[in-house]
Amino acid sequence: MAPPSTERDLRLDLFRGLALWLIFLDHIPSNAVSWITIRNYGFSDATEIFVFISGYTAAFVYGRAMRQHGFIVASARVLKRAWQIYVAHVFLLAIYLAEIAYVSNSFDNPLYTEEMGVLDFLKNPDVTILQALLLKFKPVNMDILPLYILLLAGFPPMLWLLLRAPSIALLSSATLYALMWLFEWNIPAYPSGTWVFNPFAWQLLFVFGAWCALGGAQNLSRWIHSRVVVGLAIAYLIFAFAIAMTWYFPRLAVFVPKFVGDAIYPIDKTNLDVLRILHFLALAVITVAFVPRDWPALKSRFFWPAIVCGQHSLETFCVGVFLSFAGHFVFTEVSNRVLTQVFVSFAGIAVMVAVAALISWYRQVERQGGGPRPPAAKPGYAGGDA
Amino acid sequence: MKERLLLLALLMLGSAPARAEQPAECRVAENLLESSFRLPRVTQAISAKHLDVLVVGAGSSQLPGSNGPANAYPARLQLALSQQLPGVQVKVTTDVKAKRTAAEMVKALAAALSASKPEVLIWQTGTVDAMLAVDPDQFSQALDKGINIAQSAGADVVLINAQYSPRTESMIALGTYAEDMRWVALQHEVLLFDRFSIMKLWGELGTFDFNSATKKLDIAERVHDCIGRLLADLVIAAAKPEEPSINGSR
Numbered sequence: 139m140a141p142p143s144t145e146r147d148l149r150l151d152l153f154r155g156l157a158l159w160l161i162f163l164d165h166i167p168s169n170a171v172s173w174i175t176i177r178n179y180g181f182s183d184a185t186e187i188f189v190f191i192s193g194y195t196a197a198f199v200y201g202r203a204m205r206q207h208g209f210i211v212a213s214a215r216v217l218k219r220a221w222q223i224y225v226a227h228v229f230l231l232a233i234y235l236a237e238i239a240y241v242s243n244s245f246d247n248p249l250y251t252e253e254m255g256v257l258d259f260l261k262n263p264d265v266t267i268l269q270a271l272l273l274k275f276k277p278v279n280m281d282i283l284p285l286y287i288l289l290l291a292g293f294p295p296m297l298w299l300l301l302r303a304p305s306i307a308l309l310s311s312a313t314l315y316a317l318m319w320l321f322e323w324n325i326p327a328y329p330s331g332t333w334v335f336n337p338f339a340w341q342l343l344f345v346f347g348a349w350c351a352l353g354g355a356q357n358l359s360r361w362i363h364s365r366v367v368v369g370l371a372i373a374y375l376i377f378a379f380a381i382a383m384t385w386y387f388p389r390l391a392v393f394v395p396k397f398v399g400d401a402i403y404p405i406d407k408t409n410l411d412v413l414r415i416l417h418f419l420a421l422a423v424i425t426v427a428f429v430p431r432d433w434p435a436l437k438s439r440f441f442w443p444a445i446v447c448g449q450h451s452l453e454t455f456c457v458g459v460f461l462s463f464a465g466h467f468v469f470t471e472v473s474n475r476v477l478t479q480v481f482v483s484f485a486g487i488a489v490m491v492a493v494a495a496l497i498s499w500y501r502q503v504e505r506q507g508g509g510p511r512p513p514a515a516k517p518g519y520a521g522g523d524a
Numbered sequence: 525m526k527e528r529l530l531l532l533a534l535l536m537l538g539s540a541p542a543r544a545e546q547p548a549e550c551r552v553a554e555n556l557l558e559s560s561f562r563l564p565r566v567t568q569a570i571s572a573k574h575l576d577v578l579v580v581g582a583g584s585s586q587l588p589g590s591n592g593p594a595n596a597y598p599a600r601l602q603l604a605l606s607q608q609l610p611g612v613q614v615k616v617t618t619d620v621k622a623k624r625t626a627a628e629m630v631k632a633l634a635a636a637l638s639a640s641k642p643e644v645l646i647w648q649t650g651t652v653d654a655m656l657a658v659d660p661d662q663f664s665q666a667l668d669k670g671i672n673i674a675q676s677a678g679a680d681v682v683l684i685n686a687q688y689s690p691r692t693e694s695m696i697a698l699g700t701y702a703e704d705m706r707w708v709a710l711q712h713e714v715l716l717f718d719r720f721s722i723m724k725l726w727g728e729l730g731t732f733d734f735n736s737a738t739k740k741l742d743i744a745e746r747v748h749d750c751i752g753r754l755l756a757d758l759v760i761a762a763a764k765p766e767e768p769s770i771n772g773s774r
């Protein structure tokens with residue numbers, strides 16, 4: 139495999155930043171602005187983009203560390219990162235618990251006696267908090283970070299294999315995905331059910347991202363740029379768009395032949411349906427075909443807000459989750475008029491950009507001020523985090 | 525949204541006199557009633573002048589208080605059906621208990637069906653499954669099983685999905701379960717009463733304020749009354765001998 143280029147690909151930061159914005163918009167319930175997000179126009183959504191790019195950047199950053207400093211040091215860094223994300227998750231959980239404790243104290247409506255039962259777990263916080271620390275109790279919309287933690291925790295041996303035998307590594311990941319479908323593997327959740335993002339399924343996209351970062355993308359580039367593949371990708375995206383329209387306009391559903399419906403439904407997000415992977419791949423092919431790596435606009439001011447968010451993805455993600463709670467709070471307590479929803483959505487993105495810019499600035503200051511470690515030892519020095 | 529409002533305007537132009545007996549607040553959601561499948565056993569029962577309905581549900585099919593049973597939507601459904609089907613003896617029996625998942629309701633279903641021998645089963649479910657995050661596959665399987673049991677007991681089936689509940693939206697992920705109910709309904713060619721979308725539309729249009737914190741029952745009673753009426757509209761439209769068209773040209 140050819141050695142990967144050493145300069146960070148700004149397209150990754152751009153699209154991860156955009157994915158984080160979309161995740162934020164989608165996580166505010168009943169948000170009119172979430173109509174613009176890609177999940178409404180096809181099978182896949184921002185989660186695929188986020189997981190793929192996270193795998194890509196993890197391999198990019200820790201792959202180099204593993205080559206330079208060996209397996210042990212690189213693994214330690216990966217696990218340190220997983221720990222940071224775990225702490226971030228617990229922090230968000232504390233905010234979530236505060237929000238719902240407020241709702242349970244302030245909201246009473248005979249219409250929703252049943253629904254308020256969802257707060258019953260506050261009656262035994264010991265069990266709930268313990269289950270949350272074990273990543274088994276995961277409140278709504280707080281499933282991505284636990285997935286990310288687990289994927290990173292299992293990443294060192296996979297990275298080791300990817301550096302030596304990338305094809306075998308990718309094949310083993312695909313095998314795990316297939317076995318998951320065959321034997322219905324998943325991790326149990328609390329109080330019932332299983333993980334919303336099945337790690338045995340989603341690891342495929344993460345490993346595929348890592349594989350691309352370590353030279354796979356270059357090997358594929360001849361295929362990606364072929365007219366046939368681009369044409370197929372466009373055709374598939376149009377198909378997915380047409381199907382998605384039948385979800386919003388049920389009267390169109392009669393135009394979907396029964397055998398097509400039987401073949402594609404249900405489109406399983408938990409287990410990362412093949413249709414979703416294909417949709418993501420089609421989007422990726424189109425993106426790579428029309429957005430070149432050295433596209434000058436990537437360095438322009440216009441894309442900077444998304445890129446800076448993508449470069450500090452963990453912090454931006456956490457701020458986004460917090461803001462989506464806050465946004466929902468505004469909708470229920472103040473106003474849920476469409477104008478408010480638009481304002482909350484844009485204000486939230488502005489805050490995410492501001493926080494990312496602040497972190498970016500602080501890192502630069504730290505670096506110039508001669509911090510305790512030389513810059514070369516920092517993972518992600520090439521312009522952001524894994 | 526735009527499309528809905530347009531439809532709404534068209535509906536009001538075309539159908540204002542047709543359903544004058546309905547309170548205006550309910551009517552805004554009429555275009556969300558999809559009667560694409562038939563209820564043949566209900567059609568027969570109406571012509572035989574005797575209709576038995578069984579409502580199976582959980583906590584959102586009941587109201588608290590001593591007048592709860594009379595004001596909850598199953599009783600309102602019985603009233604609306606009796607009014608709209610003069611001469612037909614309508615009887616609605618209920619098997620409603622709070623905090624039940626779809627699978628738990630299925631366990632009690634055969635007994636309830638053989639006790640009341642209904643022509644149509646109206647089955648409200650999905651909320652508790654979403655709250656407990658039951659495996660969506662198991663939820664779909666429970667729906668499959670319940671529909672099969674009802675149909676082999678000689679009953680048509682109407683499913684009702686969860687309530688729209690803005691205050692708990694960030695805590696209960698209803699989406700997957702609502703979608704599952706839609707697909708299961710489509711696969712079995714049974715009707716879905718899309719309570720979630722109807723209530724959401726009411727919330728958007730300001731028909732009802734679902735955010736208000738109150739101990740009073742007035743809004744809850746009006747919501748249940750509207751649901752009962754719209755359910756009756758759906759059942760009657762889907763039982764009409766000719767092509768059903770509650771959305772189409774009127």
